[in-house]
Amino acid sequence: MKRIAIVGGGLAGVAAAYFLARAKAEVEVVLYEASGRLGGIVETVREGGFVVECGPDGWVTEKPWALELARELGLGEDVIWSLDEGRKTYVRLDGRLEAMPDGMRMMVPGDMEAVERSELFSEGAKQAFREEIGRAEELKAMAPEGDESVGAFVERHFGREVLEKVAGPLLSGVFGGDVGKLSVRAVMPAFVAMEREFGSLILALKAKTRGEKRPIFTSLKGGVGMLVERMVAEIPAGWVRLGEEVKQVEKVPCGWVLGSSSGTEHFDAVLMAAPVDVARRLLEPVDRRAAQLMEMEASSAVVVGFCFADGFDLPPGFGFLVPQGQGSLLLACTFTDQKFAGRVPAGARQVRAFFGAKAGERLLACGNDEIASVARLELGRMLGRLPEPVLTVVRRWPRSLPQYAVGHLERMAELNGRVKALEGIWLLGNGYRGVGLPDLIRDAQAAVGEIVR
Ligand SMILES: Cc1cc2nc3c(=O)[nH]c(=O)nc-3n(C[C@H](O)[C@H](O)[C@H](O)COP(=O)(O)OP(=O)(O)OC[C@H]3O[C@@H](n4cnc5c(N)ncnc54)[C@H](O)[C@@H]3O)c2cc1C
CATH class of the missing domain: 3.50.50.60 (FAD/NAD(P)-binding domain)
Known part of the structure; x- marks a missing residue:
């Protein structure tokens, strides 16, 4: 045998x-x-009606293999989708949370009117978005034969500001990466294909997502665990x-x-x-x-889930990202119960803080209480003073995000x-x-x- x-x-x-x-x-x-x-990085803690994800909290819907597996395992009834009707992601900017315009697919706008209304981008960045459509042929011709960094790719289309405010923080949360080093072909193959076909990513997104209403993320009622x-x-x-x-x-x-x-x-x-x-x-x-x-290279992640017995106000949406240079150790925060239903008992709240890059590395050596205090302090600076949590879950994932x-x-x-x-x-x-x-x-x-x- x-x-x-x-x-x-x-x-x-x-x-x-x-x-x-x-x-x-x-x-x-x-x-x-x-x-x-x-389970490794996949771990779900269930306690007192809270479902706390210590690592992944779901997966992207457009890749079918996890959903197929869940159904095959008899978990069809447990599949849940992200609450996209309330989907909003904020970016920390000069101490405030600015919403990313509705309809963005990473750094590519799906709704130019929302970009025009946005307070997140300067006039220069908005102009870069407007011009990208008209530069379709030029962008197609400029596309390099071989690989390049995500930074070079995004900057060619939309300029430095969009790279720093949106693409950088989004990608460092997933690939632990420095956008100046990350491979665009390995990390964003769909966007590379869109550039090859359409030149302009904005035009490509419009053509590809016409009529599409799929929720962005999929998960399970009892968590990915x-x-x-x-x-x-x-x-x-x-x-x-x-x-x-x-x-x-x-x-x-x-x-x-x-x-x-x-x-x-x-x-x-x-x-x-x-x-x-x-x-x-x-x-x-x-x-x-x-x-x-x-x-x-690989970067380390530290995750802190806070569960609160009583509700308090949070901005609507899934959470926020913190670009480099914004004076916070946090990389991101998820408003867990606004992203997926069923993560908390009625009336309760859950938020999850995510540290990566250098801060993640430094926090690895700290004790749970110290990590939780740093997380609470950093969240408090953004969201106002948080109540005493009834459950706090801290996880360290050293070198868990390999950089492609x-x-x-x-x-x-x-x-x-x-x-x-x-x-x-x-x-x-x-x-x-x-x-x-x-x-x-x-x-x-x-x-x-x-x-x-
Ligand atoms: C904080 C965080 C959030 C994430 N969020 C998402 C998300 O929302 N959606 C998503 O799709 N992905 C997400 N990811 C990525 C995803 O979770 C990981 O890529 C995935 O879980 C890695 O699984 P793995 O089996 O490759 O490795 P691991 O989970 O690291 O498992 C490797 C296992 O090998 C064991 N091991 C190590 N050395 C040995 C040895 N010598 N002998 C025997 N066993 C050994 C370890 O103990 C471990 O259990 C996230 C990652 C992190 C860190």
């Missing part, structure tokens, strides 16, 4: 185990998880080894040998779903060039070639082909498809 090792029980590893179980193939599987729980819990319920319990860290990976003539705290074992195939830093270290002795290609730097796709193509040549090993997780939950699920399913075929 084929023996398969899965290294890492985050969403990627759990999904791989689930798809292997579902395939009902003649396989013996060991899922190694270094910590004492499965439900996905992991349901998959785990389908995985034979004997497959899972909690608290067992893989320390060594060796390629042998007829497969792979893995060394962990409980000894060494032989496998026919390995699904490497540990974070990219760990995977790189483990693969270094097997293929140095592959390990080099896996070197990437310019040239990422080319590096991944080379890495893919090398990994294929090694035979019997697959790289899964958020360091390679997308960081979102749907991407990870798609990749796990594809890898399992290749193994059982």
Whole structure:
């Protein structure tokens, strides 16, 4: 019988185990998880009627794989959508919260009248938006053949202000990235395709979203953790080894040998779903060039969920972003109960503070109480003094947001070639082909498809 090792029980590893179980193939599987729980960055705390997301709080609706999986797991009735009728995102600007114009798709306006009314942008930025449509042919001709940074791409279309106020803070929350280094082709492929076809992103968005009414985000009533819990319920319990860290990976003539705290074992195939830093270290002795290609910067995130028994006023909408240089340690804040229904008991409130970049790095070393105090103080400066929370949840996610730097796709193509040549090993997780939950699920399913075929 084929023996398969899965290294890492985050969403990627759990999904791989689930798809292997579902395939009902003649396989013996060991899922190694270094910590004492499965799910990795995906974790939902449920307490006193509150649903607190410690990592992801949903996924983008336009990528179908997570929703398909949720339905297959019998969670169709639990699927919820973001409350888009109230969707508004604010940007902190000189100490106040300015709403982004309605209808923006990241930095691209879907409604030019809303841009004209907006207090967020200067006259210069509004002019850049107006002119982008007329520059369609020029922009098409200027598009580079190869990769470039997100910064260069956005600035070419809309100028520096839009980059700093909107694209920068939006992307650093997802990719932990410095827009001057992030690869536009890896991070915003849809916008690159739109530029190639239409030149102007505003014209492209208009053409592509005509009549579209899809909610932006999807989640589950009991939180994203439900996905992991349901998959785990389908995985034979004997497959899972909690608290067992893989320390060594060796390629042998007829497969792979893995060394962990409980000894060494032989496998026919390995699904490497540990974070990219760990995977790189483990693969270094097997293929140095592959390990080099896996070197990437990553930023750390610190998340603080505050739950309040009694309601208080918040601006309508999903939350706010803080651009660099605005004198706050916060990167973003979510008004949790205004983004998704069912996250709080009746009349209660939940907000979530998100620290990344340098502040995230610094806070990692602080205790929970200290982190919570900083978060409360920073939120209070923006939202007014907050009441005493009935529940506070703090999570640190060190180096959890890998940065896809310019040239990422080319590096991944080379890495893919090398990994294929090694035979019997697959790289899964958020360091390679997308960081979102749907991407990870798609990749796990594809890898399992290749193994059982
Ligand atoms: C704060 C935050 C918010 C996010 N929000 C969203 C969102 O809203 N929507 C979205 O789609 N995505 C979001 N993401 C991204 C998404 O959550 C991650 O990309 C995804 O959860 C990563 O899953 P993974 O399985 O690749 O890695 P991880 O979750 O990091 O799991 C890796 C696992 O490997 C284990 N491990 C490590 N070393 C070893 C070893 N040597 N042996 C065995 N096991 C090992 C770890 O303990 C861990 O459990 C967010 C990320 C963060 C940090």
